[in-house]
Amino acid sequence: MSDPNELLTVPRELFVPPVVWVDDPATDGFVSVSRTEDEPRWRALVETDGPVVTQVDDGRTPPGEVGLHPSSSCSQPYLVAAMLDALDVRPGDHVLEIGTGTGWNAALLSELVGEHGHVVSVEVDADLAEQARRRLTRAGHTPLVVTADGTEGHPPHAPYDRVICTASIREIPRTWIEQTRSGGVIVTPWGTDYGDDALTRWEVHEDGSASGHCGTSLAFMRLRNQRRNFLVPTEQQINEAETSTTRRGGRELYEMVTFCQASFTIGLRVPNCYLTVDDLDQDHRAVELHDPRSTSWARASLVRGEHPWTVHQLGPRRLWDEVEAAHHWWSEVGKPPPRQYRLTVSPDGTHTVRLHTPHGEHRWAVTP
Numbered sequence: 473m474s475d476p477n478e479l480l481t482v483p484r485e486l487f488v489p490p491v492v493w494v495d496d497p498a499t500d501g502f503v504s505v506s507r508t509e510d511e512p513r514w515r516a517l518v519e520t521d522g523p524v525v526t527q528v529d530d531g532r533t534p535p536g537e538v539g540l541h542p543s544s545s546c547s548q549p550y551l552v553a554a555m556l557d558a559l560d561v562r563p564g565d566h567v568l569e570i571g572t573g574t575g576w577n578a579a580l581l582s583e584l585v586g587e588h589g590h591v592v593s594v595e596v597d598a599d600l601a602e603q604a605r606r607r608l609t610r611a612g613h614t615p616l617v618v619t620a621d622g623t624e625g626h627p628p629h630a631p632y633d634r635v636i637c638t639a640s641i642r643e644i645p646r647t648w649i650e651q652t653r654s655g656g657v658i659v660t661p662w663g664t665d666y667g668d669d670a671l672t673r674w675e676v677h678e679d680g681s682a683s684g685h686c687g688t689s690l691a692f693m694r695l696r697n698q699r700r701n702f703l704v705p706t707e708q709q710i711n712e713a714e715t716s717t718t719r720r721g722g723r724e725l726y727e728m729v730t731f732c733q734a735s736f737t738i739g740l741r742v743p744n745c746y747l748t749v750d751d752l753d754q755d756h757r758a759v760e761l762h763d764p765r766s767t768s769w770a771r772a773s774l775v776r777g778e779h780p781w782t783v784h785q786l787g788p789r790r791l792w793d794e795v796e797a798a799h800h801w802w803s804e805v806g807k808p809p810p811r812q813y814r815l816t817v818s819p820d821g822t823h824t825v826r827l828h829t830p831h832g833e834h835r836w837a838v839t840p
């Protein structure tokens with residue numbers, strides 16, 4: 473990657489709002505930190521190379537209360553630089569950003585395109601879009617900030633040379649490909665339902681298709697309309713669930729939940745399955761699998777010193793068995809890392825992932 477300091481030319485503190493949110497183990501949620509009340513803590517968050525959560529629960533939880541889900545953030549500087557590096561913006565480019573958030577990335581893009589380029593940034597949340605507009609104007613940047621659903625792109629200013637999405641997605645909307653010029657580039661966090669996402673870079677072709685590959689692993693919040701979902705069974709349902717044990721050990725479990733190990737492959741082979749990992753206490757970790765569509769759920773309880781571990785499975789799918797089988801397949805074909813896979817979207821919108829192994833080519837159609 474290029475030197476991040478060459479790309480991160482706009483101070484982040486101009487864009488982070490005066491109230492931010494931090495993970496709070498005591499409440500198992502997010503609590504607010506106010507710049508007016510605790511400037512050193514606010515500043516420490518802004519100056520650290522980490523994401524800063526700027527909104528929770530789509531803005532429904534006010535400061536002072538406990539939030540449950542981060543819904544907007546100022547992304548981690550290292551990843552912002554990695555994404556800009558992959559996007560390879562040139563002076564004079566026309567760029568579309570989806571997910572304005574604080575406006576910091578839109579300001580960085582405006583610097584990169586220069587006075588002859590143009591940036592359009594789309595934000596679904598009207599309040600966030602308005603705040604970003606104000607900060608951008610104050611900082612002397614003039615991108616067009618549009619309040620809309622970014623999955624529609626922004627047709628009036630198409631075609632774009634570059635499209636960047638700063639939320640993660642499960643499928644590339646056709647509109648983004650249609651609004652990118654042939655030879656143009658789309659950069660977005662992309663992933664299956666299972667596990668983390670990959671930073672992906674796609675090139676758009678003359679025939680309306682796009683092809684891409686995976687880079688580094690990252691955890692971004694999803695676009696609002698492509699969010700993952702999970703299932704919370706009742707105690708009674710769990711007590712009635714099918715119970716078995718798994719012979720898998722700690723190393724295999726680590727591979728199953730880690731993106732640069734098996735989790736990318738598992739996500740392709742076990743569709744519509746969402747993974748959560750919870751450290752319940754120092755000696756007890758719960759790995760859960762959720763498929764709300766078929767109301768299937770599984771939990772492996774990893775208790776220190778109690779191997780083989782207990783597995784509970786509920787619903788028509790045996791999600792744990794599917795994940796174990798996918799992990800086995802990944803081991804058999806030589807443990808391919810995500811960067812070995814090739815991604816394509818055909819002109820009709822079908823997403824296909826390909827993997828070449830010494831045993832031949834494997835393909836998956838990624839279904840929405």
Ligand SMILES: C[S@@+](CC[C@H](N)C(=O)[O-])C[C@H]1O[C@@H](n2cnc3c(N)ncnc32)[C@H](O)[C@@H]1O
Pocket residue numbers: 543544545546547570571572573574575576577578594595596597600620621622623638639692693694695696697
């Ligand atoms: C990680 S934040 C973006 C960070 C931002 N680029 C910055 O520099 O601060 C993701 C943003 O995507 C927005 N978002 C989610 N779904 C969206 C959608 N369908 N269309 C447009 N924006 C969306 C969220 O409201 C959130 O502000």
